Amino acid sequence: MNFNTLKQVRQQVYDSFERGADALFNLCDALRCESQARSLPELSYSSFFEREWSSLYQALSNGKINDVALRQIWVKALLARIPESQTVCISVDASSIARPEAETSRDRGIIPVSNLPRAAKPISVGWQYSTVMLLPEVTSSWVGILDQRRIETAQTAIEVAIAQLQALVPLIKHPIIILADRWYATADFLRACKTLGCQVLIRLKRNRKLYRPAVRTSTKGRPPLDGPLFQGSRPDTVGGVEASLMSYDKKGKIVTVNRWSQLHVRQARDVQVRVFGVQREGAKDSPN
Incomplete structure (x- = not known):
């Protein structure tokens, strides 16, 4: 963010303070610059807080910030480029x-x-x-x-x-x-x-339960809502890999990525989930 953009953003932030703007803005500068301050009285002594100490407390108790405008300011500034x-x-x-x-x-x-x-x-x-x-x-x-x-x-x-x-x-x-x-x-x-x-x-947690699409095996009774279980902590349930990719990391260790599609959680059957499983050679008990 260049200097002119920063000045513009600071002005917009100031404008979003609807009550107690001067003291609130000074407090923001003091908080940003006084890393050693441990309390409100210490912040009030900052050279960036240009008012008496009582203004700091009044700003916090009576100040008003337009949250919607402040959110729009930062979204626009951070995504501008x-x-x-x-x-x-x-x-x-x-x-x-x-x-x-x-x-x-x-x-x-x-x-x-x-x-x-x-x-x-x-x-x-x-x-x-x-x-x-x-x-x-x-x-x-x-x-x-x-x-x-x-x-x-x-x-x-x-x-x-x-x-x-x-x-x-x-x-x-x-x-x-x-x-x-x-x-x-x-x-x-x-x-x-x-x-x-x-x-x-x-x-995903390894024991998170997902389910495959339901398959009706009988014409009697209500159609099933969930298919076979898919759970990472149970190897017998994770068959049927849709796609697989093998490569090497920076240390020359083999990295395998598997993909499973058309899964769902029981509480949200209308949301399809795709799972990627990553296996790296020698990764067990490794900090990296």
Whole structure:
């Protein structure tokens, strides 16, 4: 993003602040530039926050942001240089922020915490956020955030992700592929993506149950709704490979990709699923 575009985006962001705009915009600059600040009082001392400390609290309690306009600004800015005919990949995922000592904070819930010592419980208290990101064409740790929302304790990550996609996808004129982790392989999420006209690439748990097309073997009784089981953890169910490709990775190890089509989950028989299985020689118990 060049300097002129950045200035234009900053002005548009400022215009989306409908109440308390000056203090809110100063706070955004302070948050972006003061990486060592640990509290609101410390942010109020930032050289980028040009007002008295009380303005910061007033902005957070009385400020108003036009969420719809802000979402449109970033979608337009992040996709400006990508031709409309080019497919874009967006991902959705939930992340946690632990706040075990913030006893007065609203709507904290139990959240998972990874990479803890074995003796520690892998849970804490805090918030969860759902983030929809524009993935770069070249492998990178930098992504463009298209939308981010708090997952309230009365909601699930799937519900929030669907609401985000329903708001975002109509703003994107490009063909879309949605990438998600295995927790999103649910009937509701798959059906929502189909309704939005998006392709989806989701990791599957090995024990996830899928079903082939139903085959009627008797003229008596109701026709079956599901065909034979397909489950990765049961090798006897994964026969009938539709297509297979073998190649080599950078280390010269054999990589085999198999494909199965016309599968479905029981709760969404109207959504067809295609499964790709990847096998790499020497990959068992390997970190790479």
